Amino acid sequence: MILIFVLISLNLSIQYYLKLNLIYFNTIIALFFIIKNNKHLALSFIFCTILLLGFQARLNFKTFKKNIYQITTIKNFKKYSKTIIEVIDNKSNIYKFSFKNIENIYKIGDIIKIENRKIKLIKRPFFAKLREKYINTLNNFFTTLNPSYSHFSKAIILNIKSEITKYEKTLFQNAGIAHILVVSGLHFYLISLISYYLLLIITNEKLKYLILSIILLNYLILAGFAPSTLRAFLMTESLIIYKLIYGKINLISCTSISFIINAFVFPETLNSIGFKLSYLATIGISASVHLKNRYGLNRLASSMLTTFFIQIFTSPVIYVNNFDLTPISILSNLIIIPLILIFLAITILSLITYFLSLNLFFLLDLINAYIFQTIKITATFFSKFFIVKHHQIPLFLILSILLITYIIYNNETKKN
Numbered sequence: 326m327i328l329i330f331v332l333i334s335l336n337l338s339i340q341y342y343l344k345l346n347l348i349y350f351n352t353i354i355a356l357f358f359i360i361k362n363n364k365h366l367a368l369s370f371i372f373c374t375i376l377l378l379g380f381q382a383r384l385n386f387k388t389f390k391k392n393i394y395q396i397t398t399i400k401n402f403k404k405y406s407k408t409i410i411e412v413i414d415n416k417s418n419i420y421k422f423s424f425k426n427i428e429n430i431y432k433i434g435d436i437i438k439i440e441n442r443k444i445k446l447i448k449r450p451f452f453a454k455l456r457e458k459y460i461n462t463l464n465n466f467f468t469t470l471n472p473s474y475s476h477f478s479k480a481i482i483l484n485i486k487s488e489i490t491k492y493e494k495t496l497f498q499n500a501g502i503a504h505i506l507v508v509s510g511l512h513f514y515l516i517s518l519i520s521y522y523l524l525l526i527i528t529n530e531k532l533k534y535l536i537l538s539i540i541l542l543n544y545l546i547l548a549g550f551a552p553s554t555l556r557a558f559l560m561t562e563s564l565i566i567y568k569l570i571y572g573k574i575n576l577i578s579c580t581s582i583s584f585i586i587n588a589f590v591f592p593e594t595l596n597s598i599g600f601k602l603s604y605l606a607t608i609g610i611s612a613s614v615h616l617k618n619r620y621g622l623n624r625l626a627s628s629m630l631t632t633f634f635i636q637i638f639t640s641p642v643i644y645v646n647n648f649d650l651t652p653i654s655i656l657s658n659l660i661i662i663p664l665i666l667i668f669l670a671i672t673i674l675s676l677i678t679y680f681l682s683l684n685l686f687f688l689l690d691l692i693n694a695y696i697f698q699t700i701k702i703t704a705t706f707f708s709k710f711f712i713v714k715h716h717q718i719p720l721f722l723i724l725s726i727l728l729i730t731y732i733i734y735n736n737e738t739k740k741n
Contacts, residue, residue, distance in 0.1 A: 329369045330581035336373050337380055337588050341595055348377050376585070383589055393447060394420065396435045397551050400487035410444075412437070413552065418597075432457055433484075433549040456546050466679050471690050474697035478672055481665070484508040484548040496701070499708035501654025502661045508548040510603065511662070512669075513557040516544055517565075519670050534565050552594045556603050559583045576611040580604065601642045609638035620736040625659070630732075632658050637725050640718050650713040650721060657707040661700060668696045 336347050355370035394412035397419075401408050408427050412420050424444055431437065431446065434453030438445045460483065467475055467483075476488035489506060497503045504511060520540045527533045541561055548554040563579040563586075584604060587594065594600045613631040616622065622630065632655045643650055651657075671693050678686040713721045 327575055327578045329372060330578045330585070332369055333373055333376055334581035334584045334588075336377055337585065340377060340380065341384075341588070341592075348374055348381075351377065380588060380592075383592055392440045393436065393438055396431060396433050396437060397549070398486060399431065399433060412439075414593075433551075450550075452546055452550055456549055459543075459547055463676075466676060469679065469686075469690075470675075471694040473694050477697055478693075480506050481508065481512055481669070482544075482547060482672065484551060484554060493701075496704050496708050499651065499712065500661075500704040501651030501657050501707065502704060505661065505665055507553055508551070508557070509553050510557040510560055510607070511665075512548075513541060513544065513554075513561045515662075515666050515669050517541060517561055518666070519673060523673075531569065534569055538562060538565060552591070552597060553599050553603070555591065556583070556587060556594075556600065559586055560607065576607070576614055580607045580611060598642060598646055602639050605638040605642060606635045609634035609636075612638070616733070616736075620740065628659055629655050633725070633729075637722065637729065640722050640725075644715065644718040644722075647715050649715055650718055651710075652713055652721070653707050653710040657703065660703050664696055664700050664703070668693055668700070671696070 336351065339345050340347055351370045351374040355367050355374060358367035358370060394414055396410050396412050398411035399408060400410075406426050407423060408425070408431075409421055409423050410431065412422065414420065422439060422444070427444065431444070432449065432453055434450055434456060435446060436448040436450065438447050463483075467479055470478055479485040480489055484507070486506060494503070494506065497506060517537060517540075520537050521533070524533050524536055527536070541558060545554055545558045560579065560583040563583045564574055564576075567579050567582070568574050587600075610631055613627065613634040616630060617627040636650065636652065636654070640650060671689050675686055675689040675693065678689060
């Protein structure tokens with residue numbers, strides 16, 4: 326099964342990114358294996374051909390028409406009665422527009438039309454309405470949180486980044502931890518990890534994973550169905566379903582399954598920077614997991630290697646899009662990610678105690694305030710290290726590949 330998932334995802338990638346039509350090629354290969362009486366490979370390539378035809382048809386179907394967008398971020402400036410909205414079009418291009426006197430009229434997830442500097446609501450999807458109800462319910466909770474970190478809680482739970490200051494964005498970026506400000510696969514993984522341990526009391530595995538999936542779906546609704554959250558949800562659900570069916574997780578297969586679903590359901594996102602970075606990062610994680618299992622690396626070495634592989638695999642996209650790279654993230658993530666895990670766990674417990682015991686809530690609130698302060702202090706420390714500038718990335722990539730080659734050679738020598 327691993328082969329067929331990888332084959333399909335490779336075929337879809339080549340057809341989309343390299344603009345090569347592989348339908349005839351796959352048909353010929355399928356006929357060859359039919360003649361050779363290799364049923365497994367013949368069916369694999371037949372399935373590839375069918376999906377390529379379906380994918381070609383899906384690409385011809387446009388999700389949004391011209392001047393139609395979906396809102397992903399809203400930032401209100403009460404002082405100037407101005408609102409800045411961030412939207413995506415049918416090709417997942419991101420745009421920003423500024424309007425006056427529209428505060429609280431439009432919501433994240435709304436389908437809108439912008440023409441001649443005028444904005445018009447086309448449709449408010451069901452999940453956007455549901456998210457609005459969720460946020461209204463949780464509004465008092467977030468208002469009660471310590472103001473020193475409540476904006477950070479909104480960013481990683483509700484995907485509301487408008488209250489994050491410019492200083493904090495720059496600080497986290499220079500420290501190599503800017504990814505924690507955008508709800509992504511990392512957040513879904515941490516939420517699923519916390520939820521899984523909270524559900525350990527349930528002995529039925531299928532029921533446990535069903536409840537876990539419901540929790541993740543609700544987190545997706547809270548996060549506003551942005552492209553990054555949808556990718557993360559698809560990937561996490563692929564892992565859960567694969568685990569239930571096969572009893573273990575194969576990261577390459579799950580990545581391929583997630584890619585295939587994403588390609589058919591949201592083909593407009595395939596060309597976005599976020600999409601490329603997400604899947605290249607996941608492939609990097611898969612490679613590091615393989616090396617960890619092969620050489621029996623300890624947790625510390627494995628964690629550092631994972632971040633290093635993510636940097637190597639994503640650096641071509643970072644270079645092409647004129648971004649800088651922060652090598653220090655190999656170390657900063659070792660400290661920050663466990664802190665984020667604790668922060669999220671305490672936030673979930675805070676939400677529960679908010680309705681049960683205010684005394685316990687305020688204690689947890691105080692702990693989270695100190696944790697966020699620790700995150701900022703750690704980020705400040707790591708932000709002072711050097712950054713690989715855009716023009717230096719090719720050299721960084723060459724040196725990184727040489728280093729990885731040496732590490733593999735050294736471990737293979739020891740193993741043999």
